[in-house]
Amino acid sequence: MVRIRMTRRGRTHRPFYRINAVEKRTQRDGKILEYLGWYDPCAKDESKQLMLKEERIQHWISQGAQPTLTVADLLAKNGVMDADKVAAAREKRIGRRRTEIVAQKEADKAAAEAEKKAAAEAAAAEAKAAAEAAPAEAEASE
DSSP states (O other), X not given: OEEEEEEEEEETTEEEEEEEEEETTSOTTSOXXXXXXXXXXXXXXXXXXXXXXXXXXXXXXXXXXXXXXXXXXXXXXXXXXXXHHHHHHHHHHHHHHHHHHHHHHHHHHHHHHHHHHHHHHHHHHHHHHHHHHHHHHHHHHO
């Protein structure tokens, strides 16, 4: 599967990214299939921040290439992709994470409540045993 993603260039604290078509399993700065543009987040002039080969990007998307969410945002911002599709993909991905996080929190909460209930039951049983033992001790001491 082909992805459209960025490779980092530049120096420390001065990033510069190339937008490329790469095989999904390739490392971040690994072998690329095709160079599709660049993104310079540090450029002060917005017109100099991004350069895209729109025809080639459309070609790769038509061939089934999936842009990463960051690249998809850049493409939507510049009219290469439909912004609604990008938003839907982002919500789908984030929604899965939220569901997992909520499920984990609920499981943790249930475990904590069960632990509190067990501790309360143990304390009640201990108090009951102590209450039953107190009269027996009083009779034995007389």
